[in-house]
Structure formats: structure tokens, C-alpha cells
Amino acid sequence: MPKLFVVEDDASLRTELLHVLELQGYQCAAAVRFDRTVDEILEYGPDCVVLDLKLPGTSGFDIVRDLRAKSQVPIIMLTSSDSEFDELMSMNLGADDYVTKPYNPAILLARIQSVLRRTQRHAAPSRITHKGLTLDLAKGVVTAGDLSIDLTRNELKILALLMENHDTIISRQEIMNELWQSDEFVDDNTLTVNINRLRKSLERVGVTDYLVTRRGQGYLV
Known part of the structure; x- marks a missing residue:
């Protein structure tokens, strides 16, 4: 179970955020x-930190800088400031993402899941095998039996995400965030096109019905 640490001075917002995350x-x-x-x-050793920028007696900038001197734990800034300077400063100091308030819980959760996956991927092996299919992440090649095929960048990202989380439904929103770092301004049909291309690529190595659609929920393998 991933561990999160929240730094938010507004007690009501902190309680609400903790409730959303724990659910x-x-x-x-x-x-x-x-x-x-x-x-x-x-001391807590979290897998990700959600950090407010403006805090009493200190600032998120100070915390990011001091934390980065001792740890590479992923940090997501969650702040009411939509200043480009604040965002740039946060990222330059070592934050991994920046979300402005009022936040959409689904978007925040997708961002958290994204940084957690990236962190896990760095420590993960370069190959994933599931149900007779082997994905070489370094080469971007998928193999089934004696047949192999090169995947496009998006096909590779989609398949890697699904195989790393096999037997778990991954929502379309999560996939879009993985591909484009956001689900905003992306035509939903664009994802459908990429999913269909991946299915055709898998068929070329003799694999059918590997990627399962759960209507209204997402996809899984």
C-alpha cells in the first residue's frame, strides 16, 4: 500500500484531502x-509528498529544497497560486508536479498515480512478462512466442502501464495522463485510436483479446 504525506495548513482542506486519499x-x-x-x-518514509506552497512560518519552496538535499521522494505541489514563476521555481527546486486549487480530486489522484508509476518504473526490470507476452521496455518491442514487433511510443506506454498493473482496471483518464501528462485538451477519440493501433499490433504477433475493455471503467490485461 503506497504511503502519502500531506503538508497543508488549512485543517478543513487537509481533512478533506486525507479522506479522498484514504478512500x-x-x-x-x-x-x-x-x-x-x-x-x-x-521519519514517515512516504512514497509521495503532497505539499502546499504557502505555509505558516515557512514555505513549500524551503521544504522542497531541504527535502531534496536528503531524499528523492516524489513531491506534488498543491497550491492556490497559479503564478508561472511559482510553478517554475517549484520544478527547479525539485518538485515533480504542480496542481492548483481548487483541485479536481480525479486529476490529483491521476497525477499521484503517475508519479508513483514513474518512480516504480525506475526500479523495475527492463522487461515485463504477462500471459505469454513479453514487453522489452528499453527496445520498445513486444514478443509472443517466436514473433516480435516494434511498438510506437504511445503503444509502448499504454501496454507497459497495463502490464505493470495487470489484473487491475486502468481508467481512460489514467492512460491519457500517462501519455500526455494531462487529460485536458485531448480529444477522447485520440486515445481510442491509440488503443485500436495497439490491438492491431498485438494481432500481428498472434495475440488477440489480450487487452480487455470494461465499458465505463477502462482497460486491463
Whole structure:
């Protein structure tokens, strides 16, 4: 179960956010004072930190800088500031993503899932095997028996995401966020086209019905 640490000074927003995260199965902890936040994060050992920018007695910038000196834990900034300068500063100091308030819970969850997958992928083997299919992440090649085929960038990302989370339904929103880092301004038909291309590529190595559609929910393998 992934562990998340929330740094938010607004008590009501903090309670609401923790509730949303815990409903998704995350194990959560939060700072209620902000004089030793970095130490609390390191002691808890989270898989991801959700960090407000403006905090009493300190700032998210300070926490990101001090945390990066000791840890590479993924950090998502969650703030009411939509300043491009604040976003750029956050990313330059080492934050992994930046989400503005008021936030869409589904979008925030997708961003968290995305950074967690990226972190897990860095430590993961370069090949994934599931149900007789082998995906070489480094070469972008999928193999079934004696047949292999090169995948496009998007086909590779979709198949890797599904195989890494096999037997779990992955929503269209999660896939779009993985492909384009956002589901905003992306025509839903674009994803359908990519899914269909992946299915045709798998058919070329003799694999049919590998990618399962769950209507209204997403896809799984």
C-alpha cells in the first residue's frame, strides 16, 4: 500500500484531502505543525509528498529544497497560486508536479498515480512478462512466442502501464495522463485510436483479446 504525506495548513482542506486519499487505499499521514516538516517526512518514509506552497512560518519552496538535499521522494505541489514563476521555481527546486486549487480530486489522484508509476518504473526490470507476452521496455518491442514487433511510443506506454498493473482496471483518464501528462485538451477519440493501433499490433504477433475493455471503467490485461 503506497504511503502519502500531506503538508497543508488549512485543517478543513487537509481533512478533506486525507479522506479522498484514504478512500483510494493510500496510507496517509499529515503535518499539523510546520517547524520540523522535513524531519517528519523522512521519519514517515512516504512514497509521495503532497505539499502546499504557502505555509505558516515557512514555505513549500524551503521544504522542497531541504527535502531534496536528503531524499528523492516524489513531491506534488498543491497550491492556490497559479503564478508561472511559482510553478517554475517549484520544478527547479525539485518538485515533480504542480496542481492548483481548487483541485479536481480525479486529476490529483491521476497525477499521484503517475508519479508513483514513474518512480516504480525506475526500479523495475527492463522487461515485463504477462500471459505469454513479453514487453522489452528499453527496445520498445513486444514478443509472443517466436514473433516480435516494434511498438510506437504511445503503444509502448499504454501496454507497459497495463502490464505493470495487470489484473487491475486502468481508467481512460489514467492512460491519457500517462501519455500526455494531462487529460485536458485531448480529444477522447485520440486515445481510442491509440488503443485500436495497439490491438492491431498485438494481432500481428498472434495475440488477440489480450487487452480487455470494461465499458465505463477502462482497460486491463
